[in-house]
Amino acid sequence: MPARSEYVSDVLIIGSGAAGLSLALRLASSGCKVVVLSKELLQEGATFYAQGGIAAVFDETDSIASHVNDTLIAGAGLCDPQSVEFIASNARHCVQWLIDQGVVFDTETSTMGKERYHLTREGGHSHRRILHSADTTGKAVQNTLISKTTTHPNICVKERCNAVDLITSSKIGLPGTKRVVGAYVWNRELERVETFRTKALVLATGGAAKVYQYTTNPDISSGDGIAMAWRAGCRVANLEFNQFHPTCLFHPSARNFLLTEALRGEGAYLKRPDGSRFMFDFDPRGELAPRDVVARAIDHEMKRLGTDCMYLDISHKPADFVIQHFPMIYEKLLSLDINLTTDKIPILPAAHYTCGGVMVDQHGRTDLDGLYAIGEVSYTGLHGANRMASNSLLECLVYGWSAAQDILTLLPREKLADKLPKWDESRVDNSDERVIIQHNWHELRLFMWNYVGIERSTKRLERALRRINILQQEVNEYYANFRLSNNLLELRNLVQVAELIVRCAMERKESRGLHYTLDYPNQVSSPQPTILAP
Structure with a gap:
């Protein structure tokens, strides 16, 4: 597809990990025209670096009920039981779909001489149920999905493209129910903003671990989808539960x-x-x-x-x-x-890992018509107050399947919006003070680590929120006056997500799972998800 300032598709998927690419393949195989935006090169997402594996019941001594129970226990009383049941029940056929695409998982020979999958066990699991490809499972999954998507005639993949913001019908004055109609996207290679019109838009942008000084995640994990959905009017939930890998x-x-x-x-x-x-x-x-x-x-x-x-x-x-x-x-x-x-x-x-995110139903639908969120960017209710190992890639695959089913029923009823307004940067200049971005970036990640990390307190959270408010003013002023850059876009989103994390943490007056606060060390008797609305 030649470079141009506007692109049109049936479905625009922002994100290119296991969730985004599996969804793209399922839609494209049914005839949909799909555009996939990758913020970096396709191999640079969190999926590629995932080591452990994918949890699913393949052993005859295991059961879906056991997988569900283990997940509920690990989630410390905050999982949505229906969501856990839904994902565990659909695990096997979604993993089998992945195998059918060509992913090779490790096998072993049983005592009876039969070849079977080698299943490992991880924290929180009562059985061996982790399918893996040595210790590079994510690489095997990502490379297989890349080979399929980049050669599919119905899929256009654009690398090194940062989504800036969602375009909604109300933003451009269209009548009727508010819905998403497209997105503005920063093309890093051409250094310009391009417009994408679409019937349905899917956020598969991953988590927000880059808000902390120390993280296992690749550099792209800057909470972009969470921030964009929030700015567009979607609710978020449980963002106080940030998993720290031990x-x-x-x-x-x-x-x-x-x-x-x-x-x-x-x-x-x-x-x-x-x-x-x-x-x-x-x-x-x-x-x-x-x-x-x-x-x-x-x-x-x-x-x-x-x-x-x-x-x-x-x-x-x-x-x-x-x-x-x-x-x-x-x-x-x-x-x-x-x-x-x-x-x-x-x-x-x-x-x-970011256990909370944009609130969705069992098909990945958000509060905004036409907008879906799948994978780590979303809050499905699966993880509760703590994610159990190897349930994350599973969630990506199951929601790639369930969102595809819903989108395929939606598309015939939807029409593309007329040509969208172009990005206006007539009132901005080139910045000669990019050091400000770097300074604010480092300051944010350091105080989030110190004040909103593994152990918290009300005083630390209040201190963090005051610093975030100051940073937001500086970043918004910078954003309004200067041309875009990758670091500016990520900082803008990280500061927004940092605010949501702190606000969620301040709402929870107890210690549970990944949220431990010195001021409320005990658990309440009837815990509820922390939900924030714009």
């Missing part, structure tokens, strides 16, 4: 390298600097406790001992076993002069 490598040359939970699932221990284990001091499940418990335990021990990190140790397992199951991690650590089979690995918690 085991991010602590190393100056690999600050966001994740050490998969499957390491603990296969027997790795968490240890203090003196070599003693500590998880059983905090939870009878030890290293296999849910992530919120493990992350708080590590944070507690680091602060108590005044150390920079704790350690992950799987050296007691046979070297061949470790290398076979974790080849990518083994090679990566060797490049940093660390031997996974013999050494203790320095780790610390880092922001990993």
